[in-house]
Amino acid sequence: MLAFFCNATKKFTTTNNNKTMENILFDFISKYVTLTEEEKNAIVSLDIFHSVKKGTTLLKEGQKSKESYFVLKGCIRTYYILDSEEKTTAFYTEMEALTPPCVVNKTPSEYYVSCLEDSILLISNSDMEVEINGKFPKFEIMCRMLSEELLAKERIDFDEFKTSSPEQRYLNLVQSRPDLIQRVPQHQLASYLGMKPQSLSRLRARIIDKNKS
Amino acid sequence: MLAFFCNATKKFTTTNNNKTMENILFDFISKYVTLTEEEKNAIVSLDIFHSVKKGTTLLKEGQKSKESYFVLKGCIRTYYILDSEEKTTAFYTEMEALTPPCVVNKTPSEYYVSCLEDSILLISNSDMEVEINGKFPKFEIMCRMLSEELLAKERIDFDEFKTSSPEQRYLNLVQSRPDLIQRVPQHQLASYLGMKPQSLSRLRARIIDKNKS
DNA sequence: TGCGTTTCTTAACTTAAGTGAACGTATTTA
DNA sequence: TAAATACGTTCACTTAAGTTAAGAAACGCA
Numbered sequence: 045m046l047a048f049f050c051n052a053t054k055k056f057t058t059t060n061n062n063k064t065m066e067n068i069l070f071d072f073i074s075k076y077v078t079l080t081e082e083e084k085n086a087i088v089s090l091d092i093f094h095s096v097k098k099g100t101t102l103l104k105e106g107q108k109s110k111e112s113y114f115v116l117k118g119c120i121r122t123y124y125i126l127d128s129e130e131k132t133t134a135f136y137t138e139m140e141a142l143t144p145p146c147v148v149n150k151t152p153s154e155y156y157v158s159c160l161e162d163s164i165l166l167i168s169n170s171d172m173e174v175e176i177n178g179k180f181p182k183f184e185i186m187c188r189m190l191s192e193e194l195l196a197k198e199r200i201d202f203d204e205f206k207t208s209s210p211e212q213r214y215l216n217l218v219q220s221r222p223d224l225i226q227r228v229p230q231h232q233l234a235s236y237l238g239m240k241p242q243s244l245s246r247l248r249a250r251i252i253d254k255n256k257s
Numbered sequence: 258m259l260a261f262f263c264n265a266t267k268k269f270t271t272t273n274n275n276k277t278m279e280n281i282l283f284d285f286i287s288k289y290v291t292l293t294e295e296e297k298n299a300i301v302s303l304d305i306f307h308s309v310k311k312g313t314t315l316l317k318e319g320q321k322s323k324e325s326y327f328v329l330k331g332c333i334r335t336y337y338i339l340d341s342e343e344k345t346t347a348f349y350t351e352m353e354a355l356t357p358p359c360v361v362n363k364t365p366s367e368y369y370v371s372c373l374e375d376s377i378l379l380i381s382n383s384d385m386e387v388e389i390n391g392k393f394p395k396f397e398i399m400c401r402m403l404s405e406e407l408l409a410k411e412r413i414d415f416d417e418f419k420t421s422s423p424e425q426r427y428l429n430l431v432q433s434r435p436d437l438i439q440r441v442p443q444h445q446l447a448s449y450l451g452m453k454p455q456s457l458s459r460l461r462a463r464i465i466d467k468n469k470s
Numbered sequence: 471t472g473c474g475t476t477t478c479t480t481a482a483c484t485t486a487a488g489t490g491a492a493c494g495t496a497t498t499t500a
Numbered sequence: 501t502a503a504a505t506a507c508g509t510t511c512a513c514t515t516a517a518g519t520t521a522a523g524a525a526a527c528g529c530a
Contacts, residue, residue: 126420133416145409155416184397191404195411196358202415203346206451207339230508238419243487245509443478456517458479
């Protein structure tokens with residue numbers, strides 16, 4: 045596992061780039077708690093900033109992992125392989141966090157996580173988190189706030205999915221995450237929207253048709 | 258708002274019943290943290306155990322609320338009214354917790370919460386939680402663990418929903434929450450499964466047909 | 471108990487998604 | 501550069517869900 049990550053990821057070499065990413069992270073954290081310099085240094089010294097190449101697989105089905113991901117730049121996706129077919133279920137882009145269920149439940153992973161674009165990620169592991177949460181209760185508070193917020197968001201997204209038709213779901217996505225439409229391949233978008241690539245293609249043609257007349 | 262809750266809910270009168278519910282709660286909590294007698298007393302003295310009658314509306318669209326619910330016994334559901342149609346999106350039964358998004362985001366509620374059966378609920382409000390989390394960091398830790406666990410669960414459920422057909426979703430539900438099939442009206446189950454009541458009815462007939470031949 | 475409402479089912483018809491196949495266009499890689 | 505692979509679109513056909521309507525059964529309340 046460790047060897048895997050050493051191959052897959054590369055730590056920063058340029059201090060400049062690193063500094064920018066640290067600031068982006070601290071800006072994000074400042075929405076939840078106010079960190080002291082000491083606390084900021086504690087985070088930086090964890091060496092969790094990683095540059096990951098497009099196409100890299102971060103987690104495979106069946107693996108046990110303790111890694112969580114936070115996207116500073118780029119995009120990662122989660123997908124299952126069911127009946128030897130890829131089913132993409134989520135995309136995580138800038139300022140979005142993913143702790144795979146297998147980390148929380150300590151079970152082998154049901155899905156894959158891979159990198160859709162050259163990305164800069166924060167990769168932490170749960171042992172590390174236990175340690176730092178013990179030292180700085182502020183982190184514990186931030187994690188609680190963030191989890192609660194993400195849970196609320198996830199439930200709203202799920203509700204929206206349940207209560208709308210495939211076409212409406214596509215239109216919602218165009219409104220709420222227009223960047224995804226551009227940066228993600230159609231067939232992955234399709235399964236993210238709970239349909240087949242052909243259906244998405246047809247549905248798009250139908251919408252264009254409607255707008256013409 | 259306060260008046261509303263005073264009408265809607267009734268505190269326990271019998272010490273016995275109350276004791277049982279407290280023990281059920283403490284058993285649940287013990288899966289996350291170990292409480293001292295002092296901490297247990299702190300919880301009990303909050304007076305958050307409520308008996309709620311079937312049909313009671315706990316939260317309405319447009320309301321601002323700080324209340325979270327934890328079901329000790331019974332069942333509550335969340336539903337939207339869209340195009341003057343009820344869309345049920347979730348059921349919470351024994352040992353399940355709901356903090357409506359409006360509480361987290363401090364916005365008016367998008368949906369309704371109501372009581373499907375005579376229930377015993379823990380109703381807490383977020384001010385109360387801030388206070389007790391400040392006093393007992395252990396509660397903060399428990400809340401983080403619970404939120405992370407619920408988020409992982411919610412994401413798995415959403416993934417499962419996206420990757421399966423309406424029929425498969427119904428069969429999954431029969432497997433994973435057979436009690437719901439019994440205790441919940443069909444038309445509410447239908448929108449929970451993302452379809453119309455007629456479709457659920459037809460789909461069930463289809464499944465029975467298949468099993469005959 | 472009886473009246474009205476809600477809930478569930480069935481049916482005929484419409485609409486849209488799933489399926490399998492073909493085709494053109496990138497993109498990869500040998 | 502040529503062959504192979506992956507991707508997106510289109511089409512014809514199948515299957516299933518949405519819609520509208522009607523009737524039966526169950527339930528709630530006066």
